[in-house]
């Protein structure tokens with residue numbers, strides 16, 4: 001009997017996990033990958049779309065191009081998960097697995113933030129970034145607030161990137177002298193594990209006149225003002241929001257979460273249910289919610305599943321280390337490498353912004369497109 005491996009979610013984690021399993025096991029396992037969408041989108045390409053660098057069609061990587069030996073990719077919506085029985089219900093049927101991996105990412109919760117509306121004034125969903133990309137060209141100057149409604153949220157540097165890219169945008173249109181950009185962030189600094197990176201970002205903000213308000217979150221968006229948890233309000237003509245993030249309803253309903261996220265062993269990603277793993281943004285590992293960390297976790301789980309099938313010791317451990325590229329404006333990119341799990345505390349190394357690092361970032365995307373979809 002072939003082992004039956006069920007992977008929920010074909011995002012960063014699910015794509016890497018199924019690809020790694022397929023490479024090692026081929027047709028020797030029955031791997032089912034389920035996603036409700038028809039395509040994968042790199043998180044950072046939402047920023048490209050927001051500022052008109054790319055269209056929605058350009059950033060979508062269709063699942064029709066994903067073909068791996070031993071893997072069936074099904075387009076279904078998951079409606080219930082019974083972790084104990086490793087039984088998953090979708091809009092099309094029921095799947096029962098020997099090993100279950102949940103990689104459904106983070107969802108957005110706007111219920112606690114009046115005035116923030118999915119698909120309208122946030123840039124974290126594809127619909128929101130697409131909508132705002134049509135709003136931004138009408139901006140004629142005034143107050144821009146890039147506002148985060150809660151932490152943890154995906155890709156900690158992304159709001160700072162948004163502020164810097166917005167500055168580029170207004171500068172190119174001659175609106176710099178009539179625009180004020182403010183970033184409101186619940187984190188104390190833009191990238192807390194790397195003080196050097198935070199210093200560089202705050203230096204770039206100062207040069208451009210961007211205001212950073214840390215340790216603060218947006219609690220409401222009302223007309224032309226934004227309310228903060230400090231009790232203050234900011235004037236706002238254009239709000240570019242980051243909604244509160246949390247695990248999807250189906251994961252919460254399965255009783256898998258504590259305080260909004262799925263507790264796991266950070267080194268093996270196993271949940272409290274043996275043979276059930278949580279990979280990527282929905283897992284509480286102490287590591288940031290970013291694709292590069294989801295990928296490292298996915299490789300770890302894949303290595304241990306392969307060892308289990310081969311009756312070998314399961315020795316792989318989640319590295320919790322990765323590189324994040326940071327858009328710095330003026331066509332330059334910086335990089336921060338952060339290792340969260342190997343030492344006593346997280347440790348980051350900063351690589352200053354340059355045009356050369358843009359080539360690196362493009363290679364990061366194209367290598368994944370080639371690996372997962374056979375495309376450049």
Ligand SMILES: Cc1cc2nc3c(=O)[nH]c(=O)nc-3n(C[C@H](O)[C@H](O)[C@H](O)COP(=O)(O)OP(=O)(O)OC[C@H]3O[C@@H](n4cnc5c(N)ncnc54)[C@H](O)[C@@H]3O)c2cc1C
Nearest residue numbers: 009011012013036043044078104105155280281290291292
């Ligand atoms: C603006 C922005 C910029 C970013 N920049 C970077 C960056 O530069 N570098 C980086 O590493 N990360 C970046 N990220 C973060 C990155 O996109 C995520 O951390 C990463 O995608 C998480 O991978 P995942 O596998 O956990 O979830 P996802 O990639 O989100 O995949 C989850 C999948 O589950 C599917 N799904 C959810 N619910 C259901 C259901 N009920 N039924 C069926 N399918 C379902 C979804 O369709 C999705 O395909 C950025 C994110 C944003 C928003």
